[in-house]
Amino acid sequence: MKALILTLALACSLTFAGENPHIILVMSDDQGWGQTGYQGHPDIKTPHLDEMAANGLRFNRFYAGASTCSPSRATVLTGRSNDRTGVYTHGAPLRLQEKTIAQALAKAGYATGHFGKWHLDGLRGPGVPVLETDTHSPGAFGFEHWLTVTNYFDIDPLMGRMGEFEEFKGDSSEVAVAEALKFIEEKAKEQPTFTVIWYGTPHDPMVASGEDRAPFSHLSERAQNQYGEILAMDRSIGTLRSTLRDLEIADNTLIWFCSDNGGLKDVGEGTMGGLRESKGTMYEGGLRVPGIIEWPAQITEGMITEFPAGTVDIFPTVAEIVGLPEEARLQPQDGQSILPVIRGEKVKRAAALPFRHNDRGVLIRERFKLLFQGGKYELYNLVKDPAETTNLIESNLKIAKSMKSQWAKWNATVEASDAGADYPEGSVTPDQPERRFWYEDESYDSYIEQFKSRPEYSDWLKKHERHLKK
Numbered sequence: 001m002k003a004l005i006l007t008l009a010l011a012c013s014l015t016f017a018g019e020n021p022h023i024i025l026v027m028s029d030d031q032g033w034g035q036t037g038y039q040g041h042p043d044i045k046t047p048h049l050d051e052m053a054a055n056g057l058r059f060n061r062f063y064a065g066a067s068t069c070s071p072s073r074a075t076v077l078t079g080r081s082n083d084r085t086g087v088y089t090h091g092a093p094l095r096l097q098e099k100t101i102a103q104a105l106a107k108a109g110y111a112t113g114h115f116g117k118w119h120l121d122g123l124r125g126p127g128v129p130v131l132e133t134d135t136h137s138p139g140a141f142g143f144e145h146w147l148t149v150t151n152y153f154d155i156d157p158l159m160g161r162m163g164e165f166e167e168f169k170g171d172s173s174e175v176a177v178a179e180a181l182k183f184i185e186e187k188a189k190e191q192p193t194f195t196v197i198w199y200g201t202p203h204d205p206m207v208a209s210g211e212d213r214a215p216f217s218h219l220s221e222r223a224q225n226q227y228g229e230i231l232a233m234d235r236s237i238g239t240l241r242s243t244l245r246d247l248e249i250a251d252n253t254l255i256w257f258c259s260d261n262g263g264l265k266d267v268g269e270g271t272m273g274g275l276r277e278s279k280g281t282m283y284e285g286g287l288r289v290p291g292i293i294e295w296p297a298q299i300t301e302g303m304i305t306e307f308p309a310g311t312v313d314i315f316p317t318v319a320e321i322v323g324l325p326e327e328a329r330l331q332p333q334d335g336q337s338i339l340p341v342i343r344g345e346k347v348k349r350a351a352a353l354p355f356r357h358n359d360r361g362v363l364i365r366e367r368f369k370l371l372f373q374g375g376k377y378e379l380y381n382l383v384k385d386p387a388e389t390t391n392l393i394e395s396n397l398k399i400a401k402s403m404k405s406q407w408a409k410w411n412a413t414v415e416a417s418d419a420g421a422d423y424p425e426g427s428v429t430p431d432q433p434e435r436r437f438w439y440e441d442e443s444y445d446s447y448i449e450q451f452k453s454r455p456e457y458s459d460w461l462k463k464h465e466r467h468l469k470k
Helices: 002-013 047-055 069-078 101-107 172-187 210-216 221-246 311-322 397-418 442-452 455-463
Strands: 022-028 057-059 111-117 145-149 158-161 164-167 193-198 253-259 291-294 303-305 353-357 360-364 368-373 376-381
Touching (some): 022 069, 022 172, 022 221, 047 221, 047 253, 047 291, 069 101, 069 311, 101 111, 101 193, 101 311, 111 172, 145 172, 172 193, 172 221, 210 221, 221 253, 253 311, 360 397, 368 397, 442 455
Parallel strands (some): 022 193, 022 253, 057 303, 111 145, 111 193
Antiparallel strands (some): 057 291, 145 158, 158 164, 253 291, 353 360, 360 368, 368 376
């Protein structure tokens, strides 16, 4: 009887009494738009993502903030185009002058935690534990608890918990979810939780267990490992969802899943689901990614939407849900709240969805996409031609002229932001670290020998041995 009373008391204590939902942002790394079961991939099975998509809101047109990882992550945290924030390319650091979703939610009473890949502190190379002394750690941007690595990570990872090294056994996705759930279980007893889980899967180098590779033994070794990693990632999502139910907080928990950019072109059939090109490009295959929101308290029936949304919309949406003050977000914002879409309302974007990355630009409206690269413009009707086979720039002059003008005006605001116009100081403060490999950072000098003994670093360090400090 005492055990029953204790069990009931624990279940009750884990259900936060307030109205604000628990929020979990989950992001895969280099997962292509077509790499899910619900998109009909010929080999990959993702039953847990499929169930999320069937029960929640599934986006047919969801976009990463850019075509590589760090820039997209910056858009998640700020609601702003990556070039506004100084994160121009992969491995670039996020400016400390930016305002983040974690900082805003912490002020609103949320417990905030980050688990997995970070890649916003200027450090390149395979993921190593983020150090306590890192001026651009998750803690600097509002996460009160973090267990992170600088970049991608694989099986049996070495991670940094608030700067302290910890070794783990098992698939990296399952490790990240298990640790995130410990955080949620502890904190949800007294307050709402904001949890960011950024996987290292299925980024190169891909290393799956023998058991997870087995269903794909008829494919190339590269495909076996990547698909095996996605299989394990999907399993971790199943663990996440089932544990939330066990804790009796699933109904009022919003889970937002997406990838950080398009997939890799050299793995196998179906990666981009028929879209043009892949990671690193500004075509649909480089920008459009899987996107799902599950929130049982608000989304009671599965929905599929053609509304063009993206990672830049996450902060504005959460801000409206939680009722964050206007000053919590730095202006201008490039995303918009998509809460009406979550509610099932028929709405259109208030403004085009904008992108700027590596001297290329994109504007996406309901139907049309303007692409600027190499000094030339391209125009596509994404509703009729999602594979971008026909450039309409010469045949649809009215739309082209309108979108070019819109692009020029928006781009001018990004130039001003990049120069620091949005910050109280009116300029960018000189506290940004350089974009560099971690072996070039003296903070890691004492760990180089330790890293040489680990398989995820040893081959990479051999390739860079002539650059290592003596």
